[in-house]
Amino acid sequence: MAEAHAAVAFSFSITHEGWDVNFDREVLNLVYQSGVRSWKKRIARLLNNLHNGIYxxxxxxxxxxxxxxxxxxxxxxxxxxxxxxxxxxxxxxxxxxxxxxxxxxxxxxxxxxxxxxxxxxxxxxxMYKGWIYESPVKGSKPxxxxxxxxxxxxxxxxxNTPKLYSYQSSLPRLPLPSLNETMTRYLKSVRPLLDDETFNKMEKLADEFEKGIGRKLQFYIWLKSWWSTNYVSDWWEEYVYLRGRYPLMINSNFYGIDAIMLHPTTNQAARAASIINSLLRFRRLLDRQELDPILLQDMVPLCNWQYERIFNTTRIPGDEADKIMHFSDSNHITVYHKGRYFKVIIHHKGRILLPAEIQMQIEQILKDTSEPQPGEEKLAALTAGLRRHWADVRQIYFSKGVNKLSLDAIEKSAFVVVLDDFPYEFDMLDPTKLDNYGKVLLHGKGYDRWFDKSFTLCIGNNGRLGFNAEHSWGDAAVMSHLWEWVITEESYEPRSDAPILAHCLEFVLLDEAENIRFDHNGNALGNPEFTPPPPSRLNWDIPAQCQSAINESIYIANKLIEDIDLRIYVHDNYGKGFMKSCSLSPDAYIQMALQLAYYRDAGKFCLTYEAAMTRLFREGRTETVRPCTIESSAWVKAMDDKNTSVEKKVELLRVACTTHQRAYKDAMCGKGIDRHIFCLYVVSKYLEVDSPFIKEVLSEPWRLSTSQTPHGQTTKLDLKKYPKCISAGGGFGPVADDGYGVSYIIAGEDLLFFHISNKKSCPTTDCHRFAKKIEQALADIRQLFFEYNELKKD
Structure with a gap:
């Protein structure tokens, strides 16, 4: 009865004097404030749209x-x-x-x-892209x-001064390459992987495709390229992500790690409150379009459409395909702790709750001793299992009643927060701690992350944190921007809502001066201005049959977790400073090191994937760069050839890096290979036409899948002044069963992080062994240049 009474806003009764109405002022005020905030956002959106419409x-x-x-x-x-x-x-x-x-x-x-x-x-x-191809060498002129x-x-x-989305209508469409261009680039990319007989077969298949069915398929894509904003992105989102029936955990979702060189507080509630507040401040900047658009060369904008779905977004399971559900606003977050879900209100009278106020709410959750309801603790395993299974369970058990209300609370929340009851550890002398840190963020226990949400914020009981992000709504670069902004803002950005800090110097770093977010006890600075709304438990009615369905997903999740291995290799011998001194692109340098490491590890070359962004075009996402080239394979073979001189090895490396840079720039400019072939494949399926060439192309596994975690997207981040204020990057699972997933971040002049994953069930891959190969490859390249420089002196 008490719950029923709390659910209504007013009650009434009939007396001899007439109607007696008792309004619940607190609830009505909450409704009123929500409406006011909603209308303010609508007006702000209207003004921003008008501004962007005439930019x-x-x-x-x-x-x-x-x-x-x-x-x-x-x-x-x-x-x-x-x-x-x-x-x-x-x-x-x-x-x-x-x-x-x-x-x-x-x-x-x-x-x-x-x-x-x-x-x-x-x-x-x-549309002009000539500036990309011009040499970035110091002293060169455009x-x-x-x-x-x-x-x-x-x-x-x-x-006019641009807002976040001002450039959207001015961005050009993604250009469609000709069939001949794509066929030529493809054949060149696979030459080092195929023997003469197999390569001649591929040449024949490509020629037949180009002169035959390829023309018809190309025509339909040409029509789509003129009719739609981007001829790739919608199909890529639907067929690569949303139609996938495999589990999201490990296979699709990715993770990001805290700035591990900093540890501002060991108070879990305070750190959670600080980061939650920063995330909400970032969301407010997005809503108001006050976030500065990212400009390359301070002139050329990147497409920002993915930013719209960072918050208030979830992936809904379906029978044949999932869908992305984005809500225009949300005034709460969902918090998971010890098997229980809580709804936490994060706004009061039109403002974001202060860190000290959010800390009060988090502490109430941590002190709550109630037990999980039947089936509640491992409920999120459904989001980690097979998608069709989750869709069926959702329809049967979560489409009405209290379960629907609670599920809506999770899916409509700004994001999900997980308060783990164990520490996230980092120790340079014990690499296994960082490896476990990454595993915790990649998959957790298989049932303690809501893998459908756009992102889940995870916080250890020692105050360290990270995130797990769903991939279909956006790419890692967007989450990296958010994460970089949050960490930077927490580390040395002055707080406008903390009066006690008004006298502090601007940009004070945590480990060099006064802590600007936490007091000497590790609590969030500042005093609560009011007692915030207490967290409310989400209620569930999960019958035994549903619990059995949850256990099926747990079984799938456990099998995936048991089979995944992860190694996070911290390379602190040198970084991009030395690479630039060799007049080489750091990314190309690292990609060549990975090629050398893989060849030594497997004894052969493999099809290699590197992600490049295509956000120079409207609604652009990514394109594939193929680092394994004729030039890179020639250099790799020369490195272990005692008969090849040092000068020749350096020359081959420079040529390989130049080739890689050119391919990377081509991909950025819409001159890639794989997205075009992917779209040709989609059209062929619609027309029910089989192509031996496309079938052969798609049968090739990506045994080495790589990606660089970008940083420096936030203008206020200055790594020269504050080299410790950077995330350790993040990672993902391997694409092929017998391959590696490698994510790396160039964290500074003398620091690199490599996140290497593989499946334990494969006898030929071992991420720990591969990390050693990468370490040796990087050491060998540095030694090569030491010897080369000595020869130049002589």
Whole structure:
């Protein structure tokens, strides 16, 4: 009865004096504040959309034009195209009011014409990609074409200050390569992997495809490239992610780790409160579009459409395909602790709760001694198991009643927070601790992360943290930006809502001066301004049959966990500083080291995947770079050839790195191989046409899947001043059963992190052994340049 009473906003009864109404003011006030906040966000979105709709124009220029046109017309001067007079010729009167009205209409026409001219001029300018291919060597000068292009970009873009999504309509479409270009690039990429006989067979298949069915498939993709915003992204999201029936855990989701060189507090509740507050502040910047758009060369924007789904987003399981559900707003988060789920309100009177207030809520959860309800503790295993199984269970047991209400609370939350009851540890002298740290974030226990949510924030009981992110809504670069912003903001960004810190120097680092987020006891700084709403337990009614279904998913999850191995190798012998001193791209340098390490590990080359972003184009996501090339394989073989001179090895390495850089830039500019072939495959399936060439291409496994974790996306991050303020990166599972998943981050001038995964069931792969091979490869390349420099001196 008490629960039923709390569920209503008011009660009434009939007396001899009439109606007696008792309003629950607290609930009505909560509803009122929620409505006010919702309308404020709608108005803000409307204003932002209007701003973005006319970018790079501005409303102030409209006022200026109206004034000029009105003055010119009233004083008898000629106005361009004589629009006011033409409008007056069809007006019922010629009074001053009609004349001003005609001038206003004319001015709006002039202004809109200028706006569209500027916008399409910007789009045409962004289609130029010559600047990417010009040498980044220090002291080199850009070409005349690039100088002219840069001048126009700055001139057109300087008319207005951009918001986060201002550039979206000015970004060009992803270009569609010709069949011949893709076939040529593909054959060149597989040459080092195939013997002469097999390669000749592939050449014949490619030629038949290009001259045959490929033309028809290409025609349909050409139509799609003109009709849709991006000819790849929607199909990539649907067929690669949402139609996958495999478990998300390990196979798709990825993770990110804390800034392990810093440990601001061991208080779990305080650290959770601090990061939750920072995440919500980032969400507010997104909602208001106050986050600065990322600009390459301070001029060229990246597409930001993925940012819209970072928060309030979940993946809903389906029978044949999942779907992504994004909610426009959410005023709560979901917290999981010791098998129980809590709904936590995170707004009060139009503002985000302060860290000290959130800490009070987290502490209440940590002190709660109630037991999980039947089936509640391992409920999230459903999100870790097979998708069709989860879809069936969801429909049967979670489509109505209390289960639906509680599931809605999780899926509609801003994000999920997991408070683990064990520490996340890091020790340079004990690598296994960092390995376990990564495993905890990658899969946990298989039932203590909500793998469907856009991301789950995980916090150890010693205050260290990380995240697990779902992949279909966006790519790792977007989560990396969020994570970098949060860690940086917590580490040395002055807090506007902490008056006690007003006197602190700007950009104070945690381990060098006063801690700006936590007091000497490790609690969140500042005083609560009110007692925040207490967390509320989510209620469940999970019958025995549903618990059995949960156990089926737990079995699947445990099998995956038992089979995965992870090694996080910390390379602190040197970093990008030495690589740049060799006049080589750090990314190309590392990719060549991985090629050398894999060849020594497996005794052969393999098809290698590296992700490159295509966000220079509207709704761009990623493209594949193939680091295993003719040039890289020649260098790898030369490294272990005693008859090859040092000079020759260095020359081959430079050529291999140059080739890799060129391929990476081609991929960024829409000249990749694999997304085009993927779209050809999708069309062939729709037309029910089999292609021996495409079948052969898609049968090749990616035994080495690699990705660089980007950083430096936040303008306030200065690693030269604060080299410890960076995440250790993150990782993912292997793509092939007999392959490796390798993620790496160039964390500083002298620090690299490699996250290496493999399946234990494969007898030929071992992430610990492969880490040693990477270490040796990096050492050998450095020794190569030491010897080369000594020879140059002589």
């Amino acid at each position: 790079p124009g501005h409303y102030s220029y409209l006022c200026v034009i109206i004034s000029l046109v009105s003055i010119m017309h009233l004083y008898g001067y000629d106005v361009p195209f004589n629009l006011p007079s033409k409008i007056l010729s069809i007006s019922p009167a010629k009074s001053i009011y009609w004349q001003l009205g005609a001038c206003t209409i004319s001015s709006v026409s002039y202004w809109l014409s200028a706006v569209f001219f500027l916008r399409y001029s910007l789009k045409m300018l962004f 070409s005349l074409a690039t100088k002219i292009w840069a001048t126009f970009v700055k001139a057109v873009g300087s008319w």
